[in-house]
Amino acid sequence: MKYRLMDVLACPYDKTFPLTLIVLREKEYPERKYEWNKRPFCEEYCALKNVFIKNYPNPQELPCDECIKREVVEGILYCPKCGRWYPIKDEIPILLPDELRNKEEDKAFLDRVKDQLVKVNPELGNKILKEGKPVNLSS
Numbered sequence: 001m002k003y004r005l006m007d008v009l010a011c012p013y014d015k016t017f018p019l020t021l022i023v024l025r026e027k028e029y030p031e032r033k034y035e036w037n038k039r040p041f042c043e044e045y046c047a048l049k050n051v052f053i054k055n056y057p058n059p060q061e062l063p064c065d066e067c068i069k070r071e072v073v074e075g076i077l078y079c080p081k082c083g084r085w086y087p088i089k090d091e092i093p094i095l096l097p098d099e100l101r102n103k104e105e106d107k108a109f110l111d112r113v114k115d116q117l118v119k120v121n122p123e124l125g126n127k128i129l130k131e132g133k134p135v136n137l138s139s
Contacts, residue, residue, distance in 0.1 A: 001072045001093050006047035011079035012095050018045045019086075022121050024113055025074040027091075034065045041067075076117065078124060078132075085132045098134040106135040 003021075010017040034041070040062040045052055048067045053059050075088040077095070086095045087109050110117075110129065117125035 001075075001088050001091050003047040003067050003070060003072070004042050005093065007042035007045050009077065009093065009095070011082060011084065012097060013084060014079065014082050016079050016081040018047070020078040020080055020124065021047055021050075021072070022076040022078065022117065022124065023072050024076070024116050024120060025072075027071050027073045029069050029071065032069045034068045036064075040064050074113065076113075076128065078128060083127075083131055083133045085128050085135075101134055103135055110135065 006018055006021055009019055011019060039060050040046060040053055041064050042053060042062075044054075046056065046062050046067075048063060048070070049056070053062070056062060071091050072088050073091050077086040077088065077093055079085070084098075086093060087106065088094070089109065110132075114125070114129055117128065119125075
């Protein structure tokens with residue numbers, strides 16, 4: 001998933017923006033070049049710096065050149081309002097409604113990444129593992 005996608009993603013349930021991004025694995029594409037005339041590329045939110053662009057002192061200095069070369073291979077998108085989490089698998093964010101999610105796949109994903117999740121973001125990782133919707137590992 002490209003970081004710049006975070007500029008348009010919101011929770012499908014309550015429209016919270018931005019979602020919290022937890023990067024578990026990233027891949028670099030050094031051959032990519034930032035070739036747009038407009039800087040910054042994102043309009044509202046820079047996920048690489050975790051900042052709203054209007055609140056950044058000098059938006060023209062945001063690291064668009066660095067951002068374009070990185071992709072999130074594996075991670076989690078978390079909605080701080082409703083507590084839902086969405087996996088990022090093989091560079092694809094999966095923002096499905098609860099009724100279309102496969103509970104067993106979600107549980108297997110969390111089981112596989114739980115140690116890394118807690119290491120990268122202990123507070124939020126533990127919260128997702130304990131209370132995250134729609135999957136609750138304790139059930």
